[in-house]
Amino acid sequence: MKENKSTPGGLVLRGITLSYIALLIVLPVIAISCKAFDGGIARLWQEISLPQALFSLKITLILALIIAIVNVITGTATAWVLVRCDFPLKREINAIIDLPFAIPTIVTGIMLVALYGPRSFIGAFMQNKFNIEIIYNSPGILIALLFVTFPFVVRCVQPVLQEMEKEIEEAAMTLGASPFQIFTKVIMPTLFPSVVTGAALSFSRALGEFGSVVIVAGNIPFKTQVAAVYVYGEIESSNVPGATGVSFILLVCSFAVLLLLNFIQYWNRRHEER
Amino acid sequence: MKKGDRILMVLVLGWIGVLVLLPLSGIVREVWANGLSSLVELLGQPTALRAFMLTFWLTLGSVVVNTIFGTMLSFILVRHSFRGKVFLEGIIDLPFAVSPVIAGFMFIILFGPRGWIGSWFDAQNIKIIYAFPGMLLATLFVTFPFVVREVVPVLREYGIDQEEAAMTLGASRWQTFWKVTLPSIKWGMIYGITLTIARAIGEFGAVIVVSGGIINKTQTATLLIHHKFMDFDFTGACAAAMVLAAVSFIILIAMQYIFSKRKV
Amino acid sequence: MGISIQNVSKRFGDFIAVDGVSFEVQTGELVALLGPSGCGKSTLLRVIAGLETPDAGAVIFNGVNMNAMSARQRRVGFVFQHYALFKHMTAEQNIAFALNVQKRGKKEIAERVGHLIDLVKMRGYAGHYPSQLSGGQRQRVALARALAAEPAMLLLDEPFSALDLKVRESLVGWLRNMHDKLNVTSIFVTHDQNEAMEISDKIIVINKGRVEQIGAARDVYEEPSNKFVASFIGNINIIDAHLEGEAIFVHGTQAKLHRPAGYDAPSGDIVLLVRPEDIGLQHVAEGPHAIPAVVTGIRYKGSVTEVDLQLTDFSLTALEFSKYIWTVGEKVFVNFKKYNVFAVGDSHHAIRRQLEQLGYIE
Numbered sequence: 001m002k003e004n005k006s007t008p009g010g011l012v013l014r015g016i017t018l019s020y021i022a023l024l025i026v027l028p029v030i031a032i033s034c035k036a037f038d039g040g041i042a043r044l045w046q047e048i049s050l051p052q053a054l055f056s057l058k059i060t061l062i063l064a065l066i067i068a069i070v071n072v073i074t075g076t077a078t079a080w081v082l083v084r085c086d087f088p089l090k091r092e093i094n095a096i097i098d099l100p101f102a103i104p105t106i107v108t109g110i111m112l113v114a115l116y117g118p119r120s121f122i123g124a125f126m127q128n129k130f131n132i133e134i135i136y137n138s139p140g141i142l143i144a145l146l147f148v149t150f151p152f153v154v155r156c157v158q159p160v161l162q163e164m165e166k167e168i169e170e171a172a173m174t175l176g177a178s179p180f181q182i183f184t185k186v187i188m189p190t191l192f193p194s195v196v197t198g199a200a201l202s203f204s205r206a207l208g209e210f211g212s213v214v215i216v217a218g219n220i221p222f223k224t225q226v227a228a229v230y231v232y233g234e235i236e237s238s239n240v241p242g243a244t245g246v247s248f249i250l251l252v253c254s255f256a257v258l259l260l261l262n263f264i265q266y267w268n269r270r271h272e273e274r
Numbered sequence: 275m276k277k278g279d280r281i282l283m284v285l286v287l288g289w290i291g292v293l294v295l296l297p298l299s300g301i302v303r304e305v306w307a308n309g310l311s312s313l314v315e316l317l318g319q320p321t322a323l324r325a326f327m328l329t330f331w332l333t334l335g336s337v338v339v340n341t342i343f344g345t346m347l348s349f350i351l352v353r354h355s356f357r358g359k360v361f362l363e364g365i366i367d368l369p370f371a372v373s374p375v376i377a378g379f380m381f382i383i384l385f386g387p388r389g390w391i392g393s394w395f396d397a398q399n400i401k402i403i404y405a406f407p408g409m410l411l412a413t414l415f416v417t418f419p420f421v422v423r424e425v426v427p428v429l430r431e432y433g434i435d436q437e438e439a440a441m442t443l444g445a446s447r448w449q450t451f452w453k454v455t456l457p458s459i460k461w462g463m464i465y466g467i468t469l470t471i472a473r474a475i476g477e478f479g480a481v482i483v484v485s486g487g488i489i490n491k492t493q494t495a496t497l498l499i500h501h502k503f504m505d506f507d508f509t510g511a512c513a514a515a516m517v518l519a520a521v522s523f524i525i526l527i528a529m530q531y532i533f534s535k536r537k538v
Numbered sequence: 539m540g541i542s543i544q545n546v547s548k549r550f551g552d553f554i555a556v557d558g559v560s561f562e563v564q565t566g567e568l569v570a571l572l573g574p575s576g577c578g579k580s581t582l583l584r585v586i587a588g589l590e591t592p593d594a595g596a597v598i599f600n601g602v603n604m605n606a607m608s609a610r611q612r613r614v615g616f617v618f619q620h621y622a623l624f625k626h627m628t629a630e631q632n633i634a635f636a637l638n639v640q641k642r643g644k645k646e647i648a649e650r651v652g653h654l655i656d657l658v659k660m661r662g663y664a665g666h667y668p669s670q671l672s673g674g675q676r677q678r679v680a681l682a683r684a685l686a687a688e689p690a691m692l693l694l695d696e697p698f699s700a701l702d703l704k705v706r707e708s709l710v711g712w713l714r715n716m717h718d719k720l721n722v723t724s725i726f727v728t729h730d731q732n733e734a735m736e737i738s739d740k741i742i743v744i745n746k747g748r749v750e751q752i753g754a755a756r757d758v759y760e761e762p763s764n765k766f767v768a769s770f771i772g773n774i775n776i777i778d779a780h781l782e783g784e785a786i787f788v789h790g791t792q793a794k795l796h797r798p799a800g801y802d803a804p805s806g807d808i809v810l811l812v813r814p815e816d817i818g819l820q821h822v823a824e825g826p827h828a829i830p831a832v833v834t835g836i837r838y839k840g841s842v843t844e845v846d847l848q849l850t851d852f853s854l855t856a857l858e859f860s861k862y863i864w865t866v867g868e869k870v871f872v873n874f875k876k877y878n879v880f881a882v883g884d885s886h887h888a889i890r891r892q893l894e895q896l897g898y899i900e
Contacts, residue, residue, distance in 0.1 A: 014354065017346045018362075024415055025368055028380035031390060035383050074289055081286040085279055093287070095530045099294055101469075102526040103519060104476030106496045108297070110503065110515040115300030147293060167622035170589050173609045174616040175636035176687060179278075185635070189626045201370075208373025210479035211496070215503060228373045228479065235379055235483055244383075247376045254371035262364055 029251070036248035039241060047245035052221050056230035057249060063138075063226065064206035067145045068199045075153025075198055076191065082154070083161045097155070100148050109215025112144055136218045141226065144212040149205050153198030160194045193268045197261055204257045207250060301519060304512040316513040325498035326517070328406075332481075332494060333474040335410050336417045337467055344421030345463065351422075352429045369418050374479025378412050381484050385411065404486040409494070412480040417473045421466035428462030428536070461536040468532055472525045475518065539600050539690040539723050540565045541586070546595030547747075548581055555581040557747035558595070563725060563740075568717045570734035571727045573744035574770065574896050579727045580619075580695055582744070586725065587693050588612045599690065615684030615722075617694040621676045623668040629679045630655070630664040636687035654682040657716070674705040681713075685720070692717075694726035698733060710737055731771050735759065743767050765880050768811045769893045775817070775854045776890070777810040779879075786810070786879070790851030791829045798879055807882045816876040817856035819845065828871040836864050847872060 036044055047053060082094055100108070116123045116134040126132045134140045164187070172182045210228040217224035219233060227250055234243035316322050351363065369377065385392035385402040395402050402408045436458070440450040478496040485492035493501065495518055502511035541563040548556040555578040563569050571579040584590040586597055588609035597604045604612055624632050633654055637647045655664050658678040668676055677697060684692060697713070698706040714737035717724055728734055734741050735755040743750040743758060743766075751763045762768035769776070779788045779795075782805050786795040795810075820828070834853070835846030845864055847854045854872065858864070 013346055014350055014356075017343055017350055020343045021347070021362075021365060024411070025365055025418065027391075028377075028384045028415070029368065029372075031384040032376070032380045074286075077282055078286050078290065081279075081283045085283045087283060087287070093290060095526060096290065096294055098526055098529060099298075099522075102472045102476075102522040102529065104478060104496050104499075104522065106478045106499050107301075107476070107515040107518050107522070110499060110511055111297040111301045111519075113503075113508075114304045114512060115297050120300065143293075147297065150293060165620070165622060167618045167620065168624065170609070171616065171618060171622040171683075172624075172635070172639075173589075174587060174612075174614055175639060175683065176610055176613075177635075177639045178610070181639055185639075186624060189624075204371050208371075208376065210373060210375050211476075215500070228375045231373075231379065232375050232479075232483065235375070235382075243379060247373075247379060250373055250376060251371075254373070258364065258367060258371045261367075 032244060032247060033251070035240070036244040038244070043241055044245050044248065047242050048249055050242070052225070053230060053242065053246050055222050056225050056227045057246065059225075060207060060227040060250075061253070063141060063145060064203045066142070067149055067206040068203040070146065071149055071153045071202045072195055072199050075150070075202075076157055076195060078154045079157035079161050082158060097151050100150050105148060105209065105211025106215060108144060108147055109212040112140065112147070112212070112216050116140060116143070135216055136220065136224060138224065140216040141213055141224060144216045145206045145209055148209055148212055149202040152201040152205065153195060156194040156198035156201070157191055160191055164190060193264050197264055200257050200261050200264075204254050207253060207257075298519070301512055301515055304509070312509045312513040313516065316510060316517070321493070322498060322514065325493045325495045325514075328409075328493065329475055329495040331406075332409055332413045332477075333471055336413045336474045337470050339414055340417055340470055341421050341463065341467055344418070344466065345425055345459075347422050348425040348429050348459075351426055353434075366419050366422055369416050372415075374416060374477065375483055377415050378480035378483030381408055381412050381415070381480075403484050404492060406492070408484045409481050409492060412484045413474050413477055416477055416480055417470045420469040420473065421463060424466030424469070424536075425459050425462045428459045432458045461532060465529070465532045465536050468525060468529050472522065472529075475521060475525075541691065541723065541725070542596075542598040543582075543586070544596045544598065546582065546585055546592045546597065548578075548585055548590060548592050554747055556585065556592070559744070559747070559749050560595075561742050561749060561752055563723060565723055566721045567739045568714065568724045568726070568737060569740045569742060570738035571725060571742050571744055572731060572734040572771075573729065573750075574892075575729055577744045578747035579729075579744050583693050583695055583725065583727050587614045587616050589616075613687070613689050613691075615687070615689035615692045617677075617680050617684050617692070617697050619696040620700060621668075621680040623676055623680060623683070625668050628665050628667055629660060629671065629675075632668070632679055633682045633686050635683060640687070650686060654686055657685075657719075658682045672705075673701050674709060677701065677709060681716070685722075689722070692722050692724040694724065696727055696729070698728070698730070706733075713737060735771075743770065745770070760876075762811070762878060765809065765811065765889050766893075768878060768880075769889065773814050773855065773857075775812045775814065777812065777852060777854075779808050779810045781805050781808045781879070788829070790849060793827045793829045795827070795874065795877070798877070801879050803881050809880050809882055810874070811878045811880065812854070812874050813876070814844070814855050814857035815859075816874060817847075817854060818873045818875050819856060819858060820871045820873070823871045824873070828873060831870055831872045833864050833866055833868045833870060836866060 048057070078097070082090070082097075087093075113135055114120060116126075118124065118127060118133075118135065123134055126134055132139060134143070168186060168190075169182055172186045177185065208228055209226070210232065213226055214229055214232070217226070217229070219225055219229055221230075225233070227246055231243050231246050231250075234240075234246070347366070351359065372380075382403050383389055385395070385408060387393065387396040392402055400407075402411070432455075436454050437450050440454045445453065476496065477494075478500070481494055482497055482500065485494070485497065495514065499511050499514045499518070502508075502514060543559060543561050543563075546556055546559050547554070557578075559578075559582060571582060573579045581590060585592050588597075588604065588607060588611075592605070599612070609616075624635065627635070630651055634647050634651045637650060651664075655661055658681060660675065660678055660682070663671065663675060666675075668679070671679065681694075681697075694713075698709055701709065710733050713726075717737075726738075735758075738755065740752065741755055741758050742752045745766050751758055751767045753761075758767060759771055762771065765776075768774050777788060779786050781797060781803070784797045786797060786808070787793070788795065788810065823830070829849060831847040831849045831854070833845055834848045835844075837844040837846075841859075843858045843864065845856045845858050847856060847870065849872070856872070
């Protein structure tokens with residue numbers, strides 16, 4: 001594609017925009033990465049090896065993984081129902097799916113405390129009957145994370161499912177495939193890239209979630225302190241090395257996921273040339 | 275509808291109901307329990323009002339700056355070709371991969387009194403972090419991708435033909451841009467702006483780190499909610515949350531409407 | 539496998555797509571379902587395949603009623619209009635699909651797939667993905683895939699409509715060859731009468747969900763059973779005339795033609811349908827019933843020349859095979875070497891309007 005002569009600016013345009021990006025996006029990331037290595041690799045390793053830090057990273061990764069897996073199942077099922085089934089209020093329910101995207105994370109936290117907190121109907125019930133604490137405990141975090149990551153897989157899979165020609169399934173049917181075989185051999189392979197994309201986005205989001213978790217889970221070290229909350233704690237106590245260390249690890253994980261996503265997009269384009 | 279689909283449908287609707295709709299009811303009930311008095315009381319507090327105003331200004335700033343730069347970036351991505359363009363495309367998604375707390379922290383490191391850039395500003399006695407500029411930067415960071423990502427596909431699909439036609443009919447570059455290009459990417463832009471607004475209003479992690487949460491000075495609506503919650507003023511927190519939830523709802527409805535327009 | 543369609547009907551809401559259609563297909567025949575867009579032919583094909591359930595009537599394969607059987611059970615090979623190839627599988631894998639589903643042995647599958655790839659001349663492209671193949675190649679893969687499971691019958695839904703003209707022309711003949719080689723009963727749907735006439739053993743003309751005529755290409759072309767078929771197949775000139783006893787008087791001329799043998803309707807207004815190639819052009823009048831005309835348009839098409847003629851009350855288009863060079867304004871005399879006669883009837887104008895809308899007549 002040649003440069004379009006009808007767009008004003010040209011090089012000036014490119015210069016200004018790229019400077020903006022460099023200043024706003026690239027530089028801050030470089031800055032924090034460098035800061036993480038301020039005391040050398042040894043210092044970095046020391047900080048992230050602290051039991052509290054390690055725990056926060058471990059619990060964050062495990063939770064994010066669980067979230068991604070659960071979302072793959074619920075998200076794909078939801079997309080399926082939205083595309084293939086008809087029911088009253090379908091348009092409204094389709095709109096509701098985006099609610100977690102539109103609502104501030106801290107409002108999510110407040111809502112969940114109001115609903116499942118110790119003074120609420122459900123919270124008190126669960127506490128007395130099953131001795132399960134929802135808020136200030138892992139169940140609460142899971143619910144919060146499930147809420148904020150819910151739309152990702154759905155919205156990734158939905159358009160692909162919609163675009164799928166009915167004829168493909170009919171062809172498989174005339175060739176003798178059972179409904180199960182059609183799903184596993186024809187539908188799933190087609191959906192696979194979008195499912196993985198959605199899962200990766202869920203994972204990435206769950207990794208860094210703060211606003212809802214800080215309300216719902218509190219900040220109990222070794223119990224409910226996820227990595228983002230740990231970093232926040234370290235910033236508040238002005239422990240820069242501690243904060244940068246764990247931040248760096250989180251960034252590395254997130255970027256790995258980002259790379260995976262871009263790779264999937266690229267690989268997918270190979271199959272969709274025409 | 276096949277039987278299997280029907281069972282699935284019930285399960286999915288149940289899941290959506292419990293996961294998404296139920297929490298909404300919690301907050302409505304809380305506010306309703308105290309009547310609308312908590313809401314009225316909240317709106318009467320000057321601190322609360324200032325918090326909402328601050329959120330408003332941050333949102334406005336983010337929208338204006340990121341729409342301009344986002345649109346310019348879209349043109350570069352779609353119309354120009356140069357080495358490293360793929361790299362650029364990857365960078366755009368970067369804010370999605372960074373936890374908000376880390377985002378805020380990055381700006382403290384870079385723009386703080388001892389940061390690479392911040393030290394210069396500090397010498398001029400200009401406060402970046404723990405002040406509005408820092409908060410704006412953080413909000414710009416987290417809202418950066420939206421407009422670009424929405425305009426790029428629309429621009430790509432729209433193609434260059436109409437602009438070339440306009441040129442043969444005698445329009446200058448600027449005229450072409452205003453009269454032909456801009457109207458065609460309008461809905462993509464508006465959708466991106468809607469997403470930007472939603473994100474800016476809801477931003478918490480980055481802003482709490484970068485602002486220091488100084489009441490009446492650097493406290494946004496989300497920080498207000500957090501503060502009230504920590505202060506055990508749960509009712510107040512719910513009231514403020516309710517306001518933001520209502521705004522989010524309006525945005526959600528706008529999103530659906532605009533989304534359908536986008537697909538022309 | 540012989541197919542018997544008995545009084546099949548199918549509606550979608552208020553729209554009646556197929557209305558009481560009946561016909562027979564003999565084992566090994568290649569039959570064309572021909573009709574304009576929206577006439578219900580594709581729906582009919584899908585009913586035969588089991589992809590749609592008829593509201594009434596029966597689909598019978600070799601004496602067995604198929605109504606209760608699903609598409610999967612009917613062992614029908616179906617080739618879709620846009621091929622419906624599995625995009626995430628190579629050509630080879632697509633073709634092997636039916637065999638994989640049946641869990642046949644690896645060696646058996648490889649052998650059969652190899653045989654089919656050679657049959658459709660895709661050797662060398664077996665490992666390509668659909669996105670890497672041309673339209674014609676995708677078409678051949680779709681056919682091979684449908685044949686892999688050795689179906690008792692082959693159904694093709696507008697198999698050539700999505701292809702370029704030249705590719706289409708070569709594939710049409712290729713399909714006939716393939717059919718002759720495999721001798722599998724086949725039904726294909728098309729709106730292109732040339733395709734239908736060129737390769738089918740039998741044409742079933744369908745309009746608005748109903749069968750208009752069934753017959754070999756020659757029968758349908760030379761002896762159309764009604765005005766729709768006459769106008770839809772090939773080009774036709776429609777002339778108003780009057781039947782009086784044994785004589786036909788063409789309006790606006792001195793012509794007097796004979797009532798055709800076998801036409802038994804009483805005297806009255808009629809329509810004459812004359813094929814362009816059945817119009818004879820002479821430079822001098824032959825007989826008192828020769829019809830004078832003036833040449834108003836000439837289209838040279840290489841092997842034939844289309845000549846537009848203006849008579850007193852109406853215009854005609856004739857097809858001339860001699861290499862004589864006509865000039866506009868030239869006077870000429872017209873006679874009809876062959877014509878079909880139909881009563882005017884109620885549907886006359888409706889049919890005319892329909893054909894005008896479809897663009898088949900001016």
